[in-house]
Amino acid sequence: MTATAPITLTPAxxxxxxxxxxxxxxxxxxxxVPLHVDEGAVAFMYEAFDLSPERSRIAWRDDxxxxxxxxxxxxxxxxxxxxxxxxxxxxxxxxxQLMRALLDSAREAGVKRVQLEVLEPNARxxxxxxxxxxxxxxxxxxxxxxxxxSGPAVPVEACDPRAARPRIAAARRAPEPWQxxxxxxxxxxxxxxxxxxxxxxGSDAGDAGVxxxxxxxxxxxxxxxxxxxxxxxxxxxxxxxxxxxxxxxxYLNVPDDDPAVAALRSRGAAPTAAQFEMALEL
Numbered sequence: 001m002t003a004t005a006p007i008t009l010t011p012a013x014x015x016x017x018x019x020x021x022x023x024x025x026x027x028x029x030x031x032x033v034p035l036h037v038d039e040g041a042v043a044f045m046y047e048a049f050d051l052s053p054e055r056s057r058i059a060w061r062d063d064x065x066x067x068x069x070x071x072x073x074x075x076x077x078x079x080x081x082x083x084x085x086x087x088x089x090x091x092x093x094x095x096x097q098l099m100r101a102l103l104d105s106a107r108e109a110g111v112k113r114v115q116l117e118v119l120e121p122n123a124r125x126x127x128x129x130x131x132x133x134x135x136x137x138x139x140x141x142x143x144x145x146x147x148x149x150s151g152p153a154v155p156v157e158a159c160d161p162r163a164a165r166p167r168i169a170a171a172r173r174a175p176e177p178w179q180x181x182x183x184x185x186x187x188x189x190x191x192x193x194x195x196x197x198x199x200x201x202g203s204d205a206g207d208a209g210v211x212x213x214x215x216x217x218x219x220x221x222x223x224x225x226x227x228x229x230x231x232x233x234x235x236x237x238x239x240x241x242x243x244x245x246x247x248x249x250x251y252l253n254v255p256d257d258d259p260a261v262a263a264l265r266s267r268g269a270a271p272t273a274a275q276f277e278m279a280l281e282l
Contacts, residue, residue: 027084
């Protein structure tokens with residue numbers, strides 16, 4: 001591969017899932033948060049997050065894929081579901097070429113708003129996104145709780161996830177991030193393992209809360225949670241973490257002012273990453 005060879009861009013349909021998984025891993029090598037995906041993980045992202053391979057872009061040099069920018073589309077909104085460049089091709093403007101092509105693709109699809117997340121320490125990527133017109137509108141945290149849970153401080157009971165969803169929507173304080181928003185839950189609602197839900201059952205309005213989650217290989221992933229207080233959020237999290245067979249609880253991209261963050265912190269859980277959520281109006 002020569003340093004002066006031109007870059008060409010193609011839709012991601014040019015790569016089969018195994019090759020795309022390999023490119024993801026190369027593009028995120030040395031990333032602040034370790035990332036490794038396989039063919040199954042990429043297929044899951046396609047399905048759950050509405051990734052559009054025909055709208056996504058791959059960068060090539062000398063017939064070798066060296067970068068990717070993945071676009072998910074839901075109506076007039078889109079989300080950058082991964083952008084990275086292989087180590088040997090970084091700091092040469094490839095990322096900017098990919099992002100400009102991705103935004104052109106979004107416009108062609110009738111998208112009016114594009115959003116993404118960028119890790120807090122990744123100042124270089126954030127500067128690129130700001131150059132392209134993206135603006136930060138909130139900070140998100142990724143939490144992981146490994147320690148055993150104590151019993152919930154208020155009564156909690158299992159409930160039907162489909163009955164829980166309108167309750168969460170009615171109590172929602174802010175939009176969910178793309179990976180946990182309603183359209184994603186729609187996708188996961190028909191997958192295996194099935195979604196589960198819990199709710200507080202006390203009569204005090206300050207203890208009201210409901211959460212939807214899924215369990216895979218001993219890991220409980222909180223999808224959506226609405227709670228009137230830190231106490232209520234903590235009770236829901238205790239119930240999920242304390243479920244038989246659950247060894248770790250993970251809550252992805254929680255706004256840093258959410259009651260669940262305070263509840264997790266008080267239980268000794270640790271934030272594993274912080275991200276800025278950014279958006280661009282087209």
